[in-house]
Amino acid sequence: MTLTRHLLPDELDLLLDGETGFGVQQLTGHLRDCAQCRDELAALRAFVLDIETLPEMAPQFGFADRVMYEVHVFEPWHVAIRTSLAGWMPASPVMRIAGGTALTGAASLVTGAAAWGWAHRDATVFVGGLVTERAREGLFASLTATAQALVGPLGATFGSGLPLLGLAGATLLTGAGVGFLGLRAVAARARRLEA
């Protein structure tokens, strides 16, 4: 069925938007036969084109810097680790090859030693046990000596309880020291990232 009137503004909008839904066929049918409505649609298209070709405006120079000054570049932990590891990689290809060779050599040496140890495991277990025992005795003796020197006369009162006390104190001190150094390293890394 053909339309017996001219197109309404809303109908022209539908055609301009390229709608294809129900009833649009009737509108396009009218458009084919009516020069006035064709002109009207062409004028609407030209008008929209005028809007679409309005020039783009630019903010003042240095806009990106001003924005970035207020933006906190966020680096997730896995990226931070990857970046740190990449920092260890030598820059020149020659150094990379040398580093790779040295690493491979060291790995081979360790593997060889482990294989030998496994083949002679009785001897390894015996020597290992001996070394561990000696080390333990040495450490124990030095800790006792340190504790006695620190506490002095009190040592006599508490006798055999002291080495244990000394060991606990030393462990605590070492733990605190390592913790402090670790925190400092983390803070320094954070400051570098922020800078």
Add this chain to the structure above:
Amino acid sequence: MPRLLDATNLPDADLVALAQEGRDEAYRELIRRYERPVFSLVYRMVRDREAAEDLAQETFIKVLNNIEKYSPEFKFSSWLFKIANNLAIDSLRRRRLDTVSIDGASGAATQAEIEATSFEIGDRSENALDEMANKELGAAIEVAIAKLRPLYRSCILLRHVDGRSYEEIAQLLDLPLGTVKTYIHRARHELREALEDTR
């Protein structure tokens, strides 16, 4: 130090992914890519260069400081324009205290809609804009757009200046699709009527 990358050819989604990894160049490329469209939108919304500069800046700072929350199911530019438009509308609302306010859109049903679509423009800027209108068609269109109700203005700018689809605009402005279409059609008619004399 990560390798420098040529960010200019990367799609937005890849740039956002790199920015989420803390790559400074990716942040800067996103700004370079959208500073003009965002500035143009907010400038045409608020018609004040200094305010537009601040709003555009605020838009990028807000978006980039929350880049890790970006969800890739939406277009990055839609998110950016949504923030820009909201900030511009808020700024217009705040400015309403010293501006003339005329009744809301004829189709506005709720109080919120009336507020959102009410026409507001300062006395002084209107005179200045009227002077501009005599110069050329482009300026006349700018003036006519500036006189539209804020939501009509957003719709027409997003559709015909930024080339967004109706669906995208509906999502961006949190409006039903039909409402967006109606607003754009009405805005076009208002603009044409306003420009009748200049043609």
